[in-house]
Amino acid sequence: MSELWLFPTVLLCIYGFFSNFRPSEPFLTAFLMGPDKNLSETQVVNEIYPLWTYSYLVLLFPVFLATDYLRYKPLLILQAASLIVTYGMLVKAQGVLAMQVLEFFFGIASATDIAYYSYLYSVVEPAQYQKVTGFCRSATLLGSAMGSLLGQVLVSAAQVPTLYLCVITLVCACVAFLTPWFLPMPAKSLFFHQKDTGNQDRMSMEPTTGPQGEHLECKVPLNSEDAKDREKVSGLAVVLRTLWKDFVQSYSCRPLLAWSIWWALSTCGYFQVVNYVQALWEKILPSNEFQIYNGYVETISTLLGALAAFAVGFMKVSWEVWGELALCSFSVVIAVAVYLMDTISNIWVCYASYVIFRATYMLLITIATYQIATNLSMKRYALVFGVNTFIALLLQTVLTVIVVDTSGLGLDILQQFLIYASYFAVIAVIFLLAGLNKWRRKRSGSAPVVLTGETDSTGDGCPAAADDKQDIGPSLDRLVPC
Template identity: 50%
Template sequence: MGFFANCRVAEPFLTPYLIGPHKNISEEVVTNYLFPIWTYSYLVLLFPVFLLTDFLRHKPLIVVQGLFLVTNYVLLSFAPGLPAMILLQVNYAVVTSTEVAYFSYIYSVIPVENYQRATGYLRSAMLAGYTIGASLGQVLVSLAGLDYFYINTFTLGIVSTAFLISFWLPMPQRSLFFKGEKAAAQVLQPQQEEPEEPVVEKDEAGSGKEKMEHNGSAGWCSRENVATAGYLLWQNFRESYSSRTLVCWSLWWALATAGYVQIFNYIQLMWDHIEPSATSSIYNGGVEAACSLVGAAAAFSVGHIKVTWAVWGELALGMFSAIATGAVFLMALTSSIWACYAGYVIFKSCYMFLITITTFQIASNLSSECYALTFGINTFVALSLQTIITFVVVDEAVLGLDIVTQFIIYGSYYAIISVLFLIRGTFTACKNQRKPEHPETTEKESSVEVIFAEQSFEKAQQHNKAAITSTLKFMS
């Protein structure tokens, strides 16, 4: 399903389609009014969908995602007018918010020992779908000269396949937080008394039937189950954010992802501003395919660079964030479409490289039960920051800035991130490399530092493959 759901041939050409003759919406309306609706809707839906995903045990939400993905391209292909495109943004917010169900589904139906291999298969299928979809879209536009309308209908057929496949997925038998009444009672009351004997009642015909009496309401909505979910959420939250180092990594995750998603959403408008699609050939699909491959290579390279990321990782965040800052300013200030394309490839590669480091640094210091909640909270914080940026910078109700000024602000935003983490990274590196004050303890402490560094590296390597592939979801 992941391959077909991400093989969206028309996605790299969304903006030219909206501002072209098919929808005939102005660039200003798309920028300052239409796209912000998706951001606001996504923020409203994300956290409730996260809880509902676990409560319903994933599969129903995956089916809903497939249904709304199909509806998304039905609206794009056949619904005219601005009101239909407003509905499209809300519809797409449902699609993106339910992605959490797909990403976490696989871990609820397979044994723990298969997590790493399954993650590799899952992300590989998604990456292959996105890359092939973007490449195919470019071929259909540049070589076959196919109209955007037909590309959207072609994509509709592909995502419909994903929707049909979703019905054949097996239903998970367990959830992470909503564990059922019996398990809930065991979590909340480990020293539980002996279970009550069944109560036998006679019906009118005189036959006996057994009923097990429970405290509170039965099933998934029981008081014990809801209390257990809240208890487990709180315990996982405390474990995830009890370390200053983890908070620091999570802070970069949230800050950088907010900026990345904002640039990803509006880059097509920047390309159209530099070289309007109505007057020239566009290569959006080819650029997105190149970004997928280069970004994947950058992320994969993390596993083969022998660096103690616990020591040098924060400094790497600052340095590569500075490179990303330069790339964003290049996109904002250049008048060459090819320079803008190059800046986008550099920016996206830097982000993929850094989010990989961040992911496995967080994962290597957490138990597996905390992954979903931690990454979910980090994503929610990132989306909240993005919503604030959208409201202040993009929304026509506040500043409603033009696309060039927006990208200058995004570059300044990334410059602040790079400065913060360059300072923090320099401090961390100096602290870890500082020599002991007492000469007689130098050899002993150095040995301890070497052993600790080796252990940290080995632990990070254990989580590396799964973490690398998990970052590829941001490319879709």
């Protein structure tokens, strides 16, 4: 029984590798603006790319519910099918409208990505969560890095047309489509399908403990009443009521709220930069006039980002004390990197700044993910991360409508990146003020622990888990998806 995790984990690793193996990805903007599609910069940047943001936002919540109701596996199949449609259209379709439809299907693929890790946690024991998460995350990053590297080698060394890279990406999507059919169907899910699984469920309901020697400011437990409610879940109304109760209790925890705010704000900016950076590179160094190296840059930034994320597990930092100031400092680094990408018309400076930008973001998002996870029970894990992503997409949609879309300002790519640099600078100021305020409160004396009739409440307004009254033992840091 202890090795039952191996088969679905191997299949998910294969699926994650091939679904992210996309040699055409670093050259997408150049391909759309090249002779194959013959689209203008305004059409690509201001009319086509925004459709991904809009569709992702609209689909995220219904896909979240459908993922749980259908028990994950059908959504993995849907994701793979959406990728096939996306890259099939990229190879064959022409025109702005066709590319907008393509972006809609890619939005489906992005929204259903939540099924990937949710499935994993539904079929393996809690003791294996850290191990299988590391395996699957490594597979997806390796697929992305190897795909970018292969694309660049084929373009640079063999002068392979970008259209052929799109065909290779389509073939890999077809291979990925075959994999989830062989996955076992989970017997339960977080909300719609519940069954008594004894100690395993009780283990998954317990909050994870923090790093060795670090006292956590709050824990958000699942009390016995919540657990019983979930065992009786049978309809959508009850599920929505349960989600709302979990949402209110989770975000009443001040440390979790602070990390979640950074997550949402920064992920919004990260999506914007990553989505439109190829248009900036194309502006600085047109692919029809010069040799471009986008694939190498994507490969290096992905690997360095993965290395930075891996390094989080070895950091001995009291994030409760230094978290806000660290977020401020690294947000400044990100803001400066984006500013240099925009203002210095040198492709090598732009490439280097992008590598720094992605590596720094992946480092911080891994820290934020871990800090949020340490304050949550596993049952609330998907909810909080889903809400954070939804808020990020909502902010991104507002930013896209105002800055990018032709119905708004419709700014050119250089003006857009100046706004993105300013956006990250504002994030840095927000967390500088938060850090100074936290330091001031500690200097003036932290709010004492207030005892109520039922639960203990910390000065941050967080309900304390029963386990917090005992010594918190050491635990392993987890490398979780960003």
